[in-house]
Amino acid sequence: MSYKEAQKKYGKIGIDTEKAIDSLGKISISMHCWQGDDVGGFESVGGASNGIQTTGNYPGKATTPQQLMDDIDFALSLIPGKHRLNLHACYGIHKDKVVDRNKIGIEQFKPWVEWAKARGIGLDFNPTFFSHANVKDGLTLSSPDPKIRKFWIDHGIQCLKIADYMAKELGSPCAINFWCPDGYKDEPSDRLGPRQRMADSLDKIFKQAKYDKKRVLPTFESKLFGIGVESYTVNSHEFVMGYAQSRKILALLDMGHFHLSENVADKISSFLMFFGKVAFHISRPVRWDSDHVIRQNDDLRAAAQEIVKMGPENFIIALDYFDASICRVAAWVLGMRNMQKELLKAMLTPHDKLRALQDEGKFTAQLVLQEEYKNYPFDEVWTEFCKRNGQAGDESWFAKVEKYEKDVLLAR
Numbered sequence: 270m271s272y273k274e275a276q277k278k279y280g281k282i283g284i285d286t287e288k289a290i291d292s293l294g295k296i297s298i299s300m301h302c303w304q305g306d307d308v309g310g311f312e313s314v315g316g317a318s319n320g321i322q323t324t325g326n327y328p329g330k331a332t333t334p335q336q337l338m339d340d341i342d343f344a345l346s347l348i349p350g351k352h353r354l355n356l357h358a359c360y361g362i363h364k365d366k367v368v369d370r371n372k373i374g375i376e377q378f379k380p381w382v383e384w385a386k387a388r389g390i391g392l393d394f395n396p397t398f399f400s401h402a403n404v405k406d407g408l409t410l411s412s413p414d415p416k417i418r419k420f421w422i423d424h425g426i427q428c429l430k431i432a433d434y435m436a437k438e439l440g441s442p443c444a445i446n447f448w449c450p451d452g453y454k455d456e457p458s459d460r461l462g463p464r465q466r467m468a469d470s471l472d473k474i475f476k477q478a479k480y481d482k483k484r485v486l487p488t489f490e491s492k493l494f495g496i497g498v499e500s501y502t503v504n505s506h507e508f509v510m511g512y513a514q515s516r517k518i519l520a521l522l523d524m525g526h527f528h529l530s531e532n533v534a535d536k537i538s539s540f541l542m543f544f545g546k547v548a549f550h551i552s553r554p555v556r557w558d559s560d561h562v563i564r565q566n567d568d569l570r571a572a573a574q575e576i577v578k579m580g581p582e583n584f585i586i587a588l589d590y591f592d593a594s595i596c597r598v599a600a601w602v603l604g605m606r607n608m609q610k611e612l613l614k615a616m617l618t619p620h621d622k623l624r625a626l627q628d629e630g631k632f633t634a635q636l637v638l639q640e641e642y643k644n645y646p647f648d649e650v651w652t653e654f655c656k657r658n659g660q661a662g663d664e665s666w667f668a669k670v671e672k673y674e675k676d677v678l679l680a681r
């Protein structure tokens with residue numbers, strides 16, 4: 270089938286494929302730098318720890334800022350459209366001596382800002398509350414030790430300054446996400462204390478930090494459990510919802526941070542109603558892991574459908590997964606394209622028509638059409654979108670990654 274024929278077929282169900290292609294081109298996804306080196310960062314060679322874990326030892330990992338920048342550039346060259354980069358504080362670029370987290374500043378992020386400026390792309394940011402000796406007994410901002418709390422409060426304050434600098438320099442709002450691993454492996458005796466200390470520490474950060482609220486968007490991420498913190502996480506879904514709502518910041522939903530049988534997409538409409546904007550970590554949970562490379566599965570489909578129905582402009586869409594067992598560059602490209610594909614599929618679905626069937630109680634027709642529309646000629650529209658963005662719609666990008674792997678990654 271040609272694009273023209275597909276366009277006609279979609280036209281019959283009231284879908285304008287040109288409009289869909291246009292809208293998809295306007296969506297910038299925040300690509301996570303940390304897929305490039307297994308959440309390693311540039312402070313030490315120790316790798317990810319204290320609440321973050323990767324598995325696998327695939328060769329070719331970026332170990333210097335230049336290598337990571339090269340890999341990101343290469344990945345972006347295979348993804349249609351214009352996107353953003355999501356940086357973590359542990360990716361600061363240090364000169365002779367590593368500046369500790371409570372002292373880092375814009376100096377360590379100038380090279381990234383220059384990199385982004387030269388490419389005309391925006392940056393998002395994250396304080397790094399893990400992979401550090403000051404994660405004491407698994408706790409950061411909720412630690413009973415005031416010295417530990419102070420260290421991490423200072424880190425949060427510095428990071429907000431850095432985010433403000435990024436947003437100002439690049440003329441693009443910067444989302445800064447707070448995720449802390451704080452929690453306990455076994456039944457705690459006190460569930461309230463850590464949460465009170467967490468709220469107090471966060472309040473201190475947001476009160477003391479200097480940043481422009483118009484260009485810096487703080488988001489706060491919840492989690493059900495992690496490996497080693499199976500019994501209690503301080504920043505549970507309820508805690509994060511309550512804190513974010515009362516402090517007028519955004520709550521962030523990570524698709525991998527709920528019970529496996531929970532429908533994360535179902536949460537979006539409530540978030541939108543009460544926060545006005547939804548921050549999202551697109552990920553894929555498998556058993557206990559929350560960070561597999563995203564696939565075009567039902568969960569991603571459902572999330573994309575909600576995003577499109579509620580208006581993509583109301584979302585901060587950031588990817589969050591890390592797989593150290595496969596080619597890291599391929600993982601980036603595949604995940605970004607999968608997200609775009611699901612968004613496009615959602616744009617090619619006649620939601621008004623389906624909504625009317627729901628309201629009229631015509632549930633048989635609703636079910637039948639929801640299923641039949643899944644097999645409409647999406648690929649022709651996707652290929653056209655890619656073509657207009659100078660990309661191939663099929664898997665031919667992978668041969669380029671294989672060549673890059675042979676020439677660049679394996680030569681490291």
Ligand code: RNT
Nearest residue numbers: 303395448490523550589
């Ligand atoms: C961890 C959270 C968090 C991290 C990143 C690296 O479970 O999902 O978002 O993945 O900050």
Ligand code: ZN
Nearest residue numbers: 490523550589
């Ligand atoms: Zn996340």
